[in-house]
Amino acid sequence: MSLPKAPPPPSSAWSLTAEQQALLAERVRRGEAGAEEDLVACFQRPVLALLIARTRDSEAARDLTQEVLLGTLLALRQGRLREPERLAAFVACTARNLVFKHLRSRGRALQPLEGTAEVPAPGLAPDALLEAAERRELVAAALAELDERERVVLELTWRQDFSPAQIARQLGVSGDVVRTRKSRALKKVVEYVRERTRLRPGKDSLERRQG
Amino acid sequence: MSCQERFPDEMLERYVRGELSERDRRALEDHYFECPACLERVETLQAVAGVLAPAGRPRTARRAPTWRTAALLGGLAAASVLLIVLQQKPDGGHATGPRPPASGPAARPPQPTGPTAPVVPVVDYSDLAAISAPRYEPSSLRGAGRDSGFAAAMGRYTAGDFAAAAAALDAVLRRAPGDPQILFYAGVSALLAGRPDDGVTRLEKVVIAGDTPYLEEARFYLAKAHLQRGDAATAERELQRVIALRGDLEAVARELLDRVSARRSGGRMPAPASAPP
Numbered sequence: 001m002s003l004p005k006a007p008p009p010p011s012s013a014w015s016l017t018a019e020q021q022a023l024l025a026e027r028v029r030r031g032e033a034g035a036e037e038d039l040v041a042c043f044q045r046p047v048l049a050l051l052i053a054r055t056r057d058s059e060a061a062r063d064l065t066q067e068v069l070l071g072t073l074l075a076l077r078q079g080r081l082r083e084p085e086r087l088a089a090f091v092a093c094t095a096r097n098l099v100f101k102h103l104r105s106r107g108r109a110l111q112p113l114e115g116t117a118e119v120p121a122p123g124l125a126p127d128a129l130l131e132a133a134e135r136r137e138l139v140a141a142a143l144a145e146l147d148e149r150e151r152v153v154l155e156l157t158w159r160q161d162f163s164p165a166q167i168a169r170q171l172g173v174s175g176d177v178v179r180t181r182k183s184r185a186l187k188k189v190v191e192y193v194r195e196r197t198r199l200r201p202g203k204d205s206l207e208r209r210q211g
Numbered sequence: 212m213s214c215q216e217r218f219p220d221e222m223l224e225r226y227v228r229g230e231l232s233e234r235d236r237r238a239l240e241d242h243y244f245e246c247p248a249c250l251e252r253v254e255t256l257q258a259v260a261g262v263l264a265p266a267g268r269p270r271t272a273r274r275a276p277t278w279r280t281a282a283l284l285g286g287l288a289a290a291s292v293l294l295i296v297l298q299q300k301p302d303g304g305h306a307t308g309p310r311p312p313a314s315g316p317a318a319r320p321p322q323p324t325g326p327t328a329p330v331v332p333v334v335d336y337s338d339l340a341a342i343s344a345p346r347y348e349p350s351s352l353r354g355a356g357r358d359s360g361f362a363a364a365m366g367r368y369t370a371g372d373f374a375a376a377a378a379a380l381d382a383v384l385r386r387a388p389g390d391p392q393i394l395f396y397a398g399v400s401a402l403l404a405g406r407p408d409d410g411v412t413r414l415e416k417v418v419i420a421g422d423t424p425y426l427e428e429a430r431f432y433l434a435k436a437h438l439q440r441g442d443a444a445t446a447e448r449e450l451q452r453v454i455a456l457r458g459d460l461e462a463v464a465r466e467l468l469d470r471v472s473a474r475r476s477g478g479r480m481p482a483p484a485s486a487p488p
């Protein structure tokens with residue numbers, strides 16, 4: 001693997017607290033310098049993940065991510081967020097609404113979210129796209145390092161859409177063995193990627209600014 | 212409760228595959244918007260899906276009709292189609308032979324018996340599980356057709372002796388274990404001979420072989436096999452995969468999926484104008 005190995009992230013996963021969410025929302029509402037960049041850094045990755053999961057279209061998801069973040073910023077600037085401590089839930093809801101709109105308008109030009117047409121779009125941090133590409137590369141490397149039996153289970157699952165029962169029949173093992181191998185393989189892949197990336201979405205800058 | 216317990220890997224996998232209920236999807240999304248560790252798990256699974264099922268895979272590509280699928284569809288539409296419905300013998304064995312689609316309880320799983328057995332409502336899929344033998348044209352065959360054992364086996368197949376054909380094809384498979392054409396006809400023959408479990412095993416191997424000319428039909432007959440076994444949920448998934456391939460069987464699979472889904476939910480769809488595949 002040619003990618004340099006970065007220091008691992010803290011062992012305990014952080015969560016975006018209600019207080020942090022409320023403070024971030026308030027900073028954006030006040031127009032504080034750096035607040036919008038923090039919001040983008042915090043939420044562009046979960047938004048992108050949600051959009052990919054729901055549209056099954058990476059290209060469309062990237063385009064829609066900007067739209068979601070723009071709609072969120074506009075709502076915050078205008079003070080339309082009723083529960084700022086639930087900012088994350090608001091962003092997720094905005095993303096889902098845009099997906100529904102997108103899926104309904106397939107084949108037609110998607111209309112922007114209400115009120116966002118004249119607002120300059122926030123720039124997506126290039127790191128997010130680089131991270132996505134890097135993650136894919138790391139996953140490929142991790143898959144290559146898996147035990148053969150584990151990799152076969154993942155390949156039958158994802159390449160052939162086989163259920164655990166179908167894989168069990170083919171491999172001559174029990175369904176529980178298949179599930180165990182798959183779970184173990186995924187954990188190895190996740191760990192492999194985690195050890196080689198510095199993926200702490202927006203947290204560092206947020207902590208610097210908000211304490 | 213930890214994240215892993217609340218959102219186990221299998222749930223995340225189903226999320227990435229678009230198989231979760233809307234309620235579960237929302238719960239997971241609301242969670243990973245605040246939990247970077249679970250976000251990482253989702254992103255990594257999405258990357259695994261991207262690496263193992265790269266864009267441009269056959270499932271999204273419309274393939275040109277093959278002679279065999281055309282023959283299959285033609286055969287399905289023909290008035291003289293041979294409908295084979297598996298029927299349980301009183302002794303638990305299987306009998307085969309042409310029967311009206313609605314008469315065979317092939318897909319009915321064993322029911323509890325005895326005075327204290329609970330009454331479990333069982334949905335009968337036997338009419339939807341009925342299959343016809345895909346047409347076989349030796350002149351168009353390559354590779355396996357050169358094997359005299361294969362030719363003899365397919366002679367049995369063409370004559371409608373599917374049990375003998377299945378046995379003969381299994382013998383050929385021992386010499387060419389991964390051949391998708393032999394596996395396909397061995398699987399279909401096993402189904403027609405009343406051995407859906409054997410049929411499933413062979414047809415799944417066709418699927419494992421990847422993007423061969425037999426992939427779409429193998430998936431379709433797998434769905435039929437699962438219906439014969441009374442496993443409508445798995446049959447539905449296979450039919451969705453057939454539809455996702457967007458090939459020659461897309462419309463037939465969609466119609467069958469609608470009927471299976473209606474049957475599962477307790478509704479009854481009207482019988483199609485043509486005979487069911």
